[in-house]
């Protein structure tokens with residue numbers, strides 16, 4: 176250790192924990208399987224969102240009168256504004272995809288089993304918060320898409336039996352969509368959620384380190400479970416390379432498609448067909464199948480059921496078996512969900 | 525946690541002050557009391573602050589839609605109204621779409637153009653003689669009754685009256 180590092184360490188006591196973190200032994204079977212990078216890549220994408228988000232705040236005007244013009248200004252006048260906003264926009268899609276894939280990976284490897292139940296639950300919560308992130312961010316440009324998606328989204332809350340109307344008004348900050356709604360969404364998106372998600376990610380990673388990686392499931396992986404490589408640089412470099420690849424894809428989309436900006440919000444337009452962001456399309460489509468009095472089934476019961484079963488999963492599936500091909504029920508359920516979601520998305524596209 | 529044994533200290537470091545330590549339970553309870561009070565006060569304030577004025581009912585007002593005699597009979601007509609209302613700390617335009625229908629230029633049926641399913645804008649389709657909602661394919665009659673699709677209720681009727689030959693609606 177050179178003198179400066181020692182000087183800092185004597186005053187902060189950081190070198191122990193930092194070294195511990197970076198020298199963490201990663202089992203070989205994990206290091207060799209790229210599916211294990213999905214969690215780290217989700218975290219990297221989150222960092223990208225934080226950085227681009229902080230940049231956007233420097234120009235964004237969270238008022239019903241100024242929001243649209245400020246986003247237009249960011250997109251077309253600020254040097255590299257198209258890039259920053261583009262990466263933030265497409266980054267949200269990347270975040271949803273990566274988080275979902277990461278969850279599928281952990282699910283199929285049965286990593287939620289004892290003693291990792293809490294880690295699974297923080298993960299479920301994080302996925303939920305990512306969706307809230309995306310929903311609240313969608314409104315901020317105050318364009319047609321955001322306005323109408325929020326109108327429909329808050330009406331979904333409004334369809335909850337009994338408390339729905341109150342819930343909807345709390346969400347909107349009033350009877351109608353307006354300044355209070357925009358302010359609420361902005362505060363949630365740019366202050367509350369980053370703090371919550373940041374804390375949960377730290378807890379999520381801490382839990383992972385505390386328990387170590389879940390046991391290997393295949394025979395060949397088990398043979399590799401007694402050999403280790405250090406987290407830095409062996410593991411980190413893989414994440415970094417793929418992270419850069421993701422950034423490149425986001426830059427490509429920002430450059431070739433640009434982040435979309437619709438016409439300014441207009442409550443009186445009757446020919447605008449609201450559509451949510453693509454990863455909510457399956458739900459948008461599903462709503463068509465629940466007429467009249469059945470509406471709360473689609474808007475309340477099904478989402479609560481899905482969320483509830485995800486939370487309850489580690490307490491229901493408690494057997495020793497971790498190999499997905501020996502667990503037809505859990506494997507079947509996940510495949511069924513995936514197929515239904517993909518299918519509804521395709522119909523709605 | 526208060527009845528946990530304290531770990532023994534190194535001789536070099538010193539000793540626990542046993543007399544002070546004997547008050548651990550009381551002090552611990554005091555701490556939780558104070559912290560709980562502070563927490564409840566903070567959360568309560570935050571909650572009330574965040575609810576804010578969100579639950580105030582929508583301010584309603586009569587607006588003129590046009591001269592009663594000028595409405596075409598037997599036809600659904602689209603109207604856009606626009607009024608200035610207080611929106612949190614600023615005055616803003618509240619605009620909306622209404623559909624008016626009359627047989628005799630005396631009685632008016634005025635419907636709010638907001639779909640009762642999830643709030644999209646319905647469109648009047650003259651040839652098909654129904655309102656169609658583009659979002660999840662909801663359909664309504666010209667009186668606003670649900671024909672098919674997910675909407676749970678008829679389109680909302682808006683109070684309308686004729687005063688001195690002028691049609692007014694409560695929005």
Ligand code: FES
Pocket residue numbers: 639640641642643644657658659660661662673674675
């Ligand atoms: S919002 Fe009109 S049918 Fe769903």
